[in-house]
Amino acid sequence: MDTRTNTTLLKQHLIDPAICIRCGACEAACPIQAISHDANNYVVDPSICEKCLACIPVCPTGAIDNWRMVPTARAYALDEQFGWFELPEELTPAQLAEFGAELPDEAAAADEAPQTLAQAEAALAVEPASGDSAPASPAGGYTARTPPWSAAHAYVNLYGARAAHKTVTATCVGNVRVTEVGKQYDTHHIILDFGAMPFPVLEGQSIGVIAPGLDARGQPHFARQYSVASARNGERPGYNNVSLTIKRVLEDYEGNPVRGVASNFMCDLKVGDKVEVIGPFGSTFLMPNHPKSHIVMICTGTGSAPMRAMTEWRRRLRKSGKFDGGRLLLFFGARSKEELPYFGPLLSLPRDFIDLNFAFSRTPGQPKTYVQDRLRERAADLAPLLQDANCYFYVCGLKAMENGVMQALREVAQDAGLDWAELSERLKKEGRLHLETY
């Protein structure tokens, strides 16, 4: 626990339990394990949190971005936070004074939460951005907190704890396996129809799925997030439906056997089955809409879902003949082509429409290749795109890919003589680099 006296004030980082969908993204993003959870809530340990802000951009709902000024010695303890159903009210200046706390001046109120990439990197205790090696956990620092300037308006939280409708019931209208049957990775393309209920989504947004039944504490399961894999006008144009790309989780991150609650529920769906859904979520990982805007998509596994959505929307625009699109580059990694969702359909896309770069790490007889290797190979194309204000970069997939991808982009920039610190700050400020990993 913090040892400062009760006359000092702390701007305590808290998670709003009324909005949080318990997706775990903040806990995964925190580089120093300050965030934990029990069966009820995700919480921030005030004695560990260094306010590096790595957790802020990954939160789909904004529940993570809550702060309360408290006397340091009376910071909300973990046990207290675990029991909350909503955040406590702000303490008034009079209440703070009662605790013997000095009232904050402006500088104290700001509490030194880092705002720039350089500060975030420093707070993460990583190599400076201009250094030669990649930062240990760069995503929180590099990802943009604003969408591209030409992104369409994204609706969020239409269904959920705080909305008029707590959930919307969708119907499964399709479920097909999109990785080769018989191989280890079982990934499904699932289509949900919302019937008469409005559920507007954009490419890059996600939805929350609440699996039926109760968890170990006898409570309804927390929602799990899944990226939308279809274009904004529906998996089938003009229909009120979305598609998802879901990998059946049968092992935890350490390789121990488990049976993931929501992913198995979803992969087992039959046509006609009902699913409780919340959302939509996400207002920054959105595609540009202006003509000749280029998109570089870098993904592994189910991280292909938002890339499929963006590609499909651009394909439909191209087909209409009414949109002058820019370049599309896809860097897609998997262990083998059999484990790469949508491999067949991707190959059938015209090469003058999309520039495909696959990387397979476990093809027998072939050297291991990762997406970052492909990025380095394409440095001559990527360096100008990094500098092009009309080019937007998206990274999605397993958390483990983040560092390698960021290191490769940094090398591409530096080898072209670019100042990575300045460039990465600009990419972030202009909403041109978006990371979503889980």
Ligand SMILES: Cc1cc2nc3c(=O)[nH]c(=O)nc-3n(C[C@H](O)[C@H](O)[C@H](O)COP(=O)(O)OP(=O)(O)OC[C@H]3O[C@@H](n4cnc5c(N)ncnc54)[C@H](O)[C@@H]3O)c2cc1C
């Ligand atoms: C923004 C966002 C978008 C996402 N989009 C997708 C998507 O498009 N497709 C998709 O399949 N998933 C996606 N996920 C992951 C998804 O939300 C679930 O975490 C995942 O399906 C596991 O949920 P579960 O209920 O099956 O497993 P749980 O019952 O929650 O977990 C079971 C065990 O597996 C571990 N585990 C959890 N997730 C994984 C994983 N991905 N790989 C290996 N072990 C895991 C847990 O630590 C736990 O030990 C996304 C997550 C986020 C935050």
